[in-house]
Amino acid sequence: MRRLHLDEDRAFPAETMARDAARRIYAATRHLPLVCPHTHVDAGLLADDLPFPDPARLFVTPDHYVTRMIHSAGVRLEELGIDGLGDQGNARAEADARRIWRTFCEHWHLFRGTPSRFWLTHQLVEVFGVATVPSAESADALFDELVDRLRKPAFSPRALFERFGIHQLATTDSPLSSLSGHARLRAAGWGGRVVPTFRPDSLLHVAHPHWIAETDELAALTGMDTGDYAGFVSALAHRRHVFRAAGALATDHGHASADTTSLSPAEAARIYTAARAGRATPAQAAAFAGHMLFEMARMSCEDGLVMQLHPGVLRNHHRGILRQYGHDRGFDIPTRIEFTRALRPLLEAFGHTPSFRMIVFTVDETTYSRELAPLAGAYPALTLGAPWWFLDSPQGLRRYREAVTETAGFYNTAGFVDDTRAFTSIPARHDLARRIDAGYLATLVSEHHLDLEEAMDTAIDLAYRLPLTHYGRRPANAPALVDSTPVSTASRVTGKR
């Protein structure tokens, strides 16, 4: 069985001068606390603090980066422990964790050159101390070793949270969530700082299959009448208030497009009423979603929640996969996206409001240098989020800095977010980002664009200070830096406010 190696210089540039600088820069950030303002970790995981069940359910079944790659080689999702939804007569999911783990180990070579390989290796070696290369031969022994580790108290979720040095962790939650996991965590008196994030996607998309039911649920939860648009908006504002009181710092929005065109209150109400009656057209649904992004920005100006937007993914590309296996199975595929025109209404209105901060993510790299860096390099309220999803990889992180920095600088970027539901991969992801940023800065040093001292200072900003600042509480409503009423829409916007 071959030894799994985690090199001290991994992910640094190979060139000697840059590598030396990278080592020194990385040393300045390596042990900084982890700021995690955007994750998909379940608060219940930390509230319950139960041991992780087994290696398959920790590393394989729930990680769509892993299952999609193995599936792309022709392995059925059931073999990876993913349940068919049952009503289609599918083969049932593999229940034997050891067999799932074996399938994973046999396909280890598929991950060559991918970030999953980096993250998995880091977890095995650093987090679990299991330095064996996964393979058909090593699978069983590795499984047993990992099961042994997982039983120990030192590997419980809270113990790992503390060992990882997590300064703060934000989960992602539906406005309809009772936030009971968070309440239990607070009640437990445990010290770790875990806060919710307000993610209202399904409530803002009237074509969502459960939209009517969710608006009903929103009424029940808030005691407000969501039968009309005004009540709906009030109920959303109320839930934002509840989230903020529970410590939330931000909202999060995944839309098909970045459109932020606002509608008149009358138009919005008309669409809302049609949607409640199940009669909204696709064009109305799209217009309403864009309008609601504008409204969310308006509310953020009032309550100070940072607004995160990550548009441009066609979810559930294969609808048969959705039917048989549910969401998040690896069939969410990016599409081309446009920001310059789409964000204009929102940025003209709120782009200079000191109480407003918008952080934008993309999986369309063409927008980095063409649209997002110029926009973030102009509007005070706009910040670029970290490379997202498919792009939080060594080359993806590097291309992001290369495309963005020359126009937007470092200080219009928000720092790294791990964006993960794989809790034990959090330190690996931050480590990779810190290494790539160190390497990028080292290249600037070795090409004499920066001196080493500045590079180290910048690295600390990127790893620690910037995410705290950009995701920090906004000041109370303050006068905008410029008059933000667009000529052409002045009367309408004024009317809406």
Place this chain on the structure above:
Amino acid sequence: MRRLHLDEDRAFPAETMARDAARRIYAATRHLPLVCPHTHVDAGLLADDLPFPDPARLFVTPDHYVTRMIHSAGVRLEELGIDGLGDQGNARAEADARRIWRTFCEHWHLFRGTPSRFWLTHQLVEVFGVATVPSAESADALFDELVDRLRKPAFSPRALFERFGIHQLATTDSPLSSLSGHARLRAAGWGGRVVPTFRPDSLLHVAHPHWIAETDELAALTGMDTGDYAGFVSALAHRRHVFRAAGALATDHGHASADTTSLSPAEAARIYTAARAGRATPAQAAAFAGHMLFEMARMSCEDGLVMQLHPGVLRNHHRGILRQYGHDRGFDIPTRIEFTRALRPLLEAFGHTPSFRMIVFTVDETTYSRELAPLAGAYPALTLGAPWWFLDSPQGLRRYREAVTETAGFYNTAGFVDDTRAFTSIPARHDLARRIDAGYLATLVSEHHLDLEEAMDTAIDLAYRLPLTHYGRRPANAPALVDSTPVSTASRVTGKR
């Protein structure tokens, strides 16, 4: 006259550590046989096995990479030996091969930094042993040397095929081709493995100027009635069968868009009938082309031919060039292309069918990380083809690996295809690809993402095993990995089958 140098380390990264690794990785693939599943070589060239006529007709006139570059500097195409079509009163093409060659040599500097320079240098030095830098001064002596070589039996097409170590070579052929070149080759009892590829573009585009004539020819060739849609489809299936029997492994499709939306049989038949009467609208022609891609995929599930798609080029951008000089004169220009939505119908239906393999090429690099790598990293039937056309260059090959690997890995890529009509450039093209892949893998090694042994194994996969696998015969029709009937089109699709 300056000496033309072919450095042992050409196209490797300059950095010492990566270069050392690149040398060792390249050594593992350097002498592997060439797998050529996608070329534009004429089978008749090998069947006839006549000597190449002269340097101009070997290196200049037929190579649109070469003629377009010299033409862009203001040299008339006639001076490069390209015939005007005669009815426009043009100057006649230069007939003196020596003068054409001289024009080429005088413009050698235009190729600095281009892959043509790499391929031409490789051919001159390695294939023909003529190590002189082309220039006005050296042109005549070089011409004489090359003519001398070309007369020798060791430089006949078959002798070169053997010397090049070509394992297998696929030509590209019209469904209307009698495949007589292939038949003569087989009859000759020569050992080289040369197979046809089924490329039906002109038959699938009803707006093609010769479409009606070609459908008539298809009828004559198959004895089937192509007067209606059903007969047309049967005749195509029949020709696929003939190609398969002649050894074909794949089909090949060049479309303006990647659309694969299927039509109902009735709609398809209606458009077909209109087209036969010369009355199909441009919208109908486009819809029919998309539908026929879907149909080609359906047939591939049945007969196992691998389906290659390379969309997104506007052919004959300058229609005057087309009229005066014909096709393939350097005026085919890429356009932006979309895959995520366009391939959805095809992939929902056949993306999990074990007997189906689709290989997609693009000249729009923005789709690598945004659309193609995510799609190929999810769908078992989808594989990314090699960098195509303008992109099979040192930087183009490198950018492809950088953009694709982190999401799709190495094993969802199909390996290199040379895609050339320039027969003597085949080893140069494979050599360049092997060098760039070695360099890319070496960078992963020197940044500690891979160990050297894995990198060497991967290099052999990319150069040899993967093209054999991905272009290999598919298994007989097998049950799909998932239920592939989209909700919204279930009844229609079922009806169509």
Place this chain on the structure above:
Amino acid sequence: MRRLHLDEDRAFPAETMARDAARRIYAATRHLPLVCPHTHVDAGLLADDLPFPDPARLFVTPDHYVTRMIHSAGVRLEELGIDGLGDQGNARAEADARRIWRTFCEHWHLFRGTPSRFWLTHQLVEVFGVATVPSAESADALFDELVDRLRKPAFSPRALFERFGIHQLATTDSPLSSLSGHARLRAAGWGGRVVPTFRPDSLLHVAHPHWIAETDELAALTGMDTGDYAGFVSALAHRRHVFRAAGALATDHGHASADTTSLSPAEAARIYTAARAGRATPAQAAAFAGHMLFEMARMSCEDGLVMQLHPGVLRNHHRGILRQYGHDRGFDIPTRIEFTRALRPLLEAFGHTPSFRMIVFTVDETTYSRELAPLAGAYPALTLGAPWWFLDSPQGLRRYREAVTETAGFYNTAGFVDDTRAFTSIPARHDLARRIDAGYLATLVSEHHLDLEEAMDTAIDLAYRLPLTHYGRRPANAPALVDSTPVSTASRVTGKR
């Protein structure tokens, strides 16, 4: 106070072998004269030859690269000396140059990793000999040092022009300009070669707020009747003639799209008449702009002015900024752009005309390898301009060569243009471009694609010979290299000529 360092090896690749080659290549171009065929310098600056007023008005207030970045951090534009237009009741602009300079120095860290940092450092150290890092602490002393320098005759505009070694400088001018600055310069008998450039954007866009007034002004200036389309075209041709007589080499066109579809004379006249009556629709305005690009190309074939096109920027993204502070305040944001189809009408008609040269710029990098390099690598009349605006940065310049060279070579690129209104930054910008080109060529040398001698020769071409050639006077009208009448539009185009 920390010392500002300008390293001899700045912007070169760090890798030893490539760096050595870069040094030698750069040495060949370092002291070549500066060719500046595209600037926004005011001819009056050199005609008046007054000292620059102070550091704030030299480095900060007029440079939108600088003001946008500081503004993006939440600093009001007024604090940077930018005047509100007064009618909005804004805070008045800061009048104290020392305080503006201090604000700038306090935000020096924002420029880490940006080209502004490179240009500013070069100016401070090389041009003004002030080698102190700007900071809150050093601001006042630096201000005093710079004021001291600016008072000296050696730092007057003309003295700097001569010291910079500017071979030729083209300004950018409205067709309505009297070119009085140029006339005064000529009258002064000063030797520096300064020529105007014909930039008619506002006259070609009928929706421009001052369009009617400008067409009236055009009539007054030329004595021609611009009440109808024919008179308008004649007046434009006349102004082109005047510019040409004043030494102009080129025209310059900033359009929202690259569309060049020509209209029939009757259609063009109809739109013109509607526009004069204030009744042109947005669609008509767009069609007219495209048509006028075609017309400008036609006129260039006749008068030999090189045609520059740089489309794809949404000007004044925040209309409130425009109202309060005017144009060019950092809120011009790029958009996606298309060239393949858009340039087709123009290139089919004039792409082979020896008296015509078109130079195209883009801020959409996706078009480099996909559209522009293939087009420039085919059409004799088309040349790629230097990386533009946000892209004339170290990485931007490098990505340009990487994306363009393999398809278009070096000789279809026009060499560097500084495109700046910041006069004292001109040598810094050329120096950066020469360093990056040296580094790119050095990488080709160290990867054995070029030998050092060729690389040095190419570097001299890029820095000096190519801009002189591509922006040089075109030959008199000559027969096209091919018949350029498109089939489908033959009668119409013929009719139009």
